[in-house]
Amino acid sequence: xxxKILVANRGEIALRIIYACKxxxxxxxxxxxxxxxxxxxxxxADEAICIGPSKSSDSYLNIPNxxxxxxxxxVDAIHPGYGFLSESAYxxxxxxxxxxxxxxxxxxxxxxxxxKARARSEMNRIGLPxxxxxxxxxxxxxxxxxxxxxxxxxxxxxxxAGGGGRGxxxxxxxxxxxxxxxxxxxxxxxAFGAPQCYIEKFIERARHIEIQVMADEHGNAIxxxxxxxxxxRRHQKLIEEAPSVIMTPELRAxxxxxxxxxxxxxxxxxxxxxxxxVDEKRQFYFMEMNTRIQVEHPVTELVTGIDLIRDQxxxxxxxxxxxxxxxxxxxxxxxxxxxxxxxPVTHRPSPGKITSWYSPGGPGVRVDTAAHAEYVVPxxxxxxxxxxxxxGSTRDxxxxxxxxxxxxxxxxxxKCTIPLHxxxxxxxxxxKGNIYxxxxxxxxxxxxxxxxxx
Amino acid sequence: xxxxxLKEIIDIVTSxxxxxxxxxxxxxxxxxxxxxxxxxxxxxxxxVASIAASPTITSAPAPSKVLAETEELFYIxxxxxxxxxxxxxxxxxxxxxxxxxVEKGSVLCIIEAMKxxxxxxxxxxxxxxxxxxENGQPVEYGERxxxxxxx
Numbered sequence: 001x002x003x004k005i006l007v008a009n010r011g012e013i014a015l016r017i018i019y020a021c022k023x024x025x026x027x028x029x030x031x032x033x034x035x036x037x038x039x040x041x042x043x044x045a046d047e048a049i050c051i052g053p054s055k056s057s058d059s060y061l062n063i064p065n066x067x068x069x070x071x072x073x074x075v076d077a078i079h080p081g082y083g084f085l086s087e088s089a090y091x092x093x094x095x096x097x098x099x100x101x102x103x104x105x106x107x108x109x110x111x112x113x114x115x116k117a118r119a120r121s122e123m124n125r126i127g128l129p130x131x132x133x134x135x136x137x138x139x140x141x142x143x144x145x146x147x148x149x150x151x152x153x154x155x156x157x158x159x160x161a162g163g164g165g166r167g168x169x170x171x172x173x174x175x176x177x178x179x180x181x182x183x184x185x186x187x188x189x190x191a192f193g194a195p196q197c198y199i200e201k202f203i204e205r206a207r208h209i210e211i212q213v214m215a216d217e218h219g220n221a222i223x224x225x226x227x228x229x230x231x232x233r234r235h236q237k238l239i240e241e242a243p244s245v246i247m248t249p250e251l252r253a254x255x256x257x258x259x260x261x262x263x264x265x266x267x268x269x270x271x272x273x274x275x276x277x278v279d280e281k282r283q284f285y286f287m288e289m290n291t292r293i294q295v296e297h298p299v300t301e302l303v304t305g306i307d308l309i310r311d312q313x314x315x316x317x318x319x320x321x322x323x324x325x326x327x328x329x330x331x332x333x334x335x336x337x338x339x340x341x342x343x344p345v346t347h348r349p350s351p352g353k354i355t356s357w358y359s360p361g362g363p364g365v366r367v368d369t370a371a372h373a374e375y376v377v378p379x380x381x382x383x384x385x386x387x388x389x390x391x392g393s394t395r396d397x398x399x400x401x402x403x404x405x406x407x408x409x410x411x412x413x414x415k416c417t418i419p420l421h422x423x424x425x426x427x428x429x430x431x432k433g434n435i436y437x438x439x440x441x442x443x444x445x446x447x448x449x450x451x452x453x454x
Numbered sequence: 455x456x457x458x459x460l461k462e463i464i465d466i467v468t469s470x471x472x473x474x475x476x477x478x479x480x481x482x483x484x485x486x487x488x489x490x491x492x493x494x495x496x497x498x499x500x501x502v503a504s505i506a507a508s509p510t511i512t513s514a515p516a517p518s519k520v521l522a523e524t525e526e527l528f529y530i531x532x533x534x535x536x537x538x539x540x541x542x543x544x545x546x547x548x549x550x551x552x553x554x555x556v557e558k559g560s561v562l563c564i565i566e567a568m569k570x571x572x573x574x575x576x577x578x579x580x581x582x583x584x585x586x587x588e589n590g591q592p593v594e595y596g597e598r599x600x601x602x603x604x605x
Contacts, residue, residue, distance in 0.1 A: 034596060050594040051535055065595060068535040068567040072592040098568075355457060 001317050002026050002076040002101070007045065008066050009081030012370045012387060013293075014041035017079045020309040029073045031066055033059035035378040040370045047073055054380045060084045063091055070100050077101035077316060079309075083382065086292040089114060103316040105270045105291050112266070113289040117160050117198050120286065123274075126265045127258060128286040131277065133200025141178055144199060148177050151201045157181055159188030160196040167191055168235060170202050203285075205436040207278040208232065209244050210290075211259045212300045214271050214311060216321045221264050223256035224300050224308075225330050230435040231424060233347055238417065238440065239424060240296035240336045242303045245395065245433030246282055252330075255284055260325075271297075271312050277437075295338070295387065298368060302334035302391040332391055333398040337406065337421045339369075339386040341377045344420035345444070351379035355413035360405040364391040364398075377414055385416065395433065399425055463487065528578045529586075530600040532593040536567035540589045548589075554582045555605070562600055565593065580604040 004027040007017045014030065018041060021028045030045030035054035042048040049069045052059030059065070061084060070078055078100055080086035092107035104110070113119045117136055124130045134147045137160050148155045148171065157180055159167030167188035169180035181197065189195035208229045215221035228244035229237040243252070259274050272291050276284040297308045311322055341350045357373040369386035371377070377385055388405055392398035403425050406418050424430050427443060467473050467487045475488045532538070540548035540563055549561050556562065561573045562582075583601040587593055 049535060049592075050596055052595045059595070064568055065535040069594075071568070072535065072537065 002313065004029060004046075004073065004075045005103070005313070006031065006066070006070045006073065006075040006078045006100075007041065007081070008060070008078050009084055009086075010036055010039060010041060010060060010370075010381065011384065012368045013081040013083075013295075015044065015370050016368055017081060017309055018044050020307065020313060024310060024313060026313070029069065029075055031060070031069055033380070035380055040372070049073065054378065056084065056380060060381075063088075063094055067094060067098055067100070070095075071098070075100065077103050077313075079103040079313070080292065082292050082295055087114060087290070101316055103270070103312060105268055105272065109266065109268050110291045113272075113291050115160060116158065116162060116288050117196075119289060122266070123262055123286050123289070126262050128262050128274075129284065131200040131203070131285040131287075134198045137196035137198050138181065141181070144177055144181050145174060147199045148174070151199075153177075154202040154204070155199050156202040157184040157197050157199055159184065159192055159194070160198060161192035161194040162188060167197065203277055203279045205280055205438070206230075207244065207246065207435065208237075208275065208437050209247075209278050209284070210273045210275045210294075211256060212271070212273055212294075212297070212308075213259060213263050213268075214308075214315070214321065214323075215263055215269050216315045217269050217318060218320055219264070220321045221260050221268070222321060222323060222325045222328065223260050224304050224306065224328060225252055225256065227296055227299050228435075229296060230437050231430075231440055232437055233440050235437075237296065238338055239421065240299050241395070241398070242299045242334050243330060246278065251282065270315055271308060295384070296336050298366060298387060298389045299334045299336045302366070302389060303330050303332060304328055305331070332393045333395040334389060334391045335398045335402050336387055336389045337402060338384055338417065339388055339409070339411070339421075340383040340417045341385050341414045342383045342417060343415045344417050349379070349383045350415035351377045351383075352414045353377075354385075354411060356410055357412075358408070358410035359386065360388075360408040362405070364401055365405050366390070385411075385414075396431075399431065460485070526603055527583060528580065528602045528604050529598045530562060530574065530576060530602065532565060532595060532597045532599055533574070534565055534567050534572060535595055536565040536572065536593060538587045538589065538591050538593045538599065539564040539566065539571075540585065542571075550582050550585075550600075552582050552584060556580065556582060556602065574599065576600075576602065578602055578604045 005021055006029040007014045008031060018028050028045040030041045030048040031051045032039060032042045032048060033052055033054050036042060051065040051069060052062045078095055085091040087110055089107045089111035092102045092110055095102035096107060120130050132151045138144045154170055154172045157169045167184050169184040171177040171180045184197050185195040188197055209226050211226050212224040213221060225242060226244050226247055227240050227242045229240045231239035271293055272289055273294050274289045275287045277287055278284050293308060293312060301308055314322060342348060343350055353376045354371055354373060359367040366389040367386055371385045390398050390401040390405060392401050406422050409418055464487060467476050477486045549563055550556055556576045558576055558579045560576045562576050563574050565572045565574055580602040583603050585600055586598045
């Protein structure tokens with residue numbers, strides 16, 4: 001078992017990892033940028049080392065300083081959290097070479113899944129259905145037109161190295177295709193340093209459903225059911241829930257079984273999430289795999305009663321899976337709302353000082369956050385300031401619980417997404433579970449569309 | 455005094471460049487706002503009770519003297535995380551000692567990070583006033599290593 005872990009992250013996830021370590025009796029080392037000197041992860045870790053200036057490229061992404069800290073503080077392992085270095089194959093490789101356990105899959109697995117086009121063809125080869133599209137990146141206009149017309153419009157153009165919604169464009173016609181391809185390539189080049197894009201079939205009313213998996217280093221793997229994350233803005237998730245309204249125990253067992261077989265074949269270890277697009281006929285199409293713990297992991301924790309971060313650490317330490325598939329039970333319904341420091345209408349970030357703060361409690365309510373009254377939301381990092389997660393015996397109960405928790409959440413000084421969450425929760429289509437990835441885009445369009453949807 | 459009043463007072467000070475310092479005492483609360491070099495007002499409040507317990511705080515000359523002294527010194531800060539060494543190897547003399555005069559670009563110490571020895575050079579010419587870290591100690595990013603009185 002590990003004695004000491006370095007937490008290579010900040011904010012709520014750094015705290016979440018510290019909670020798990022404290023409960024396991026493992027010492028923690030926090031790293032922080034100059035902007036985070038007074039942050040809670042620094043305060044609650046056993047040790048803390050400043051690793052650079054505010055800019056994340058010089059601090060939370062500074063591999064030499066993080067590895068030096070790990071060596072100086074003599075840790076056994078590094079937990080990367082999500083974002084930052086969590087999906088850097090190079091960082092995982094440096095950890096492996098420095099004999100520090102990277103709490104996640106192998107650098108090889110990260111590299112495979114990081115190349116979205118390669119991941120898709122590999123997972124398709126071992127039995128997961130994918131959307132029809134170009135197997136590889138598109139180089140010429142001619143190739144683009146041939147591919148798009150073979151699979152039929154609308155199509156979506158995506159960056160090979162993509163993520164977070166950047167470098168994605170939908171095209172409904174040949175004209176749109178060529179201009180969108182150029183924009184997507186330019187966006188991909190500036191955001192990821194690689195302009196390569198691929199094309200696939202676009203589903204108009206698709207749901208985003210993902211399957212949580214967990215695998216040990218002894219060849220055992222299980223799934224922990226699904227999370228539905230169809231409420232997104234610009235491909236960034238805003239509300240997540242489990243179970244999905246379209247899921248039945250039979251369908252879950254069928255999809256889960258195929259996913260577990262696929263990850264066993266790849267030799268994947270630690271936790272991971274396979275994201276699928278699901279059409280109106282409940283067909284699952286594999287999109288990508290995230291090789292890290294996810295922001296929305298508490299939703300799965302509330303319906304299964306399993307501590308994912310704890311298990312992640314145990315697996316990395318070489319333990320066998322603590323659960324068998326037949327022991328996994330799904331109880332009730334969980335919802336998560338991401339409270340971001342941003343304008344609820346324009347989605348522009350709103351950093352600044354939180355002047356007044358009260359986070360709600362009561363039955364079935366969990367708040368994962370590193371914010372508090374007088375906390376200054378720095379402008380250098382992502383805008384997530386709290387995750388409000390609720391559990392209820394039914395979806396309806398969970399929605400009512402979430403609504404009252406949002407109502408009682410006091411957060412002043414910065415603009416945040418609470419009003420938007422309440423608007424979504426009160427929408428009749430959302431209440432019926434009639435959701436899809438473009439739901440929010442349509443909700444925020446002129447009223448005509450909103451009425452039509454309801 | 456509530457938060458809104460406090461904000462208004464700070465706004466007045468920050469928007470009016472002719473005000474260097476402002477001190478207010480009102481119903482048991484004492485507020486002092488002073489313009490700092492990077493133009494955001496630095497704020498310090500203290501209850502009257504704690505001021506009464508240490509009356510010297512209010513005497514102006516002492517703090518300004520401290521300020522004058524710190525302004526003279528230049529601090530060399532660690533650009534990386536690593537282990538601090540005063541000498542190139544355990545048997546050698548330290549690169550510099552207190553009282554030495556150094557030039558801009560003189561090597562002051564070594565910081566070992568990931569098995570690499572990084573020589574840290576002085577950014578100013580002047581006299582070493584103090585060595586702030588002990589040989590062999592770990593240092594973090596931005597940690598003060600040397601105080602130098604610039605020439």
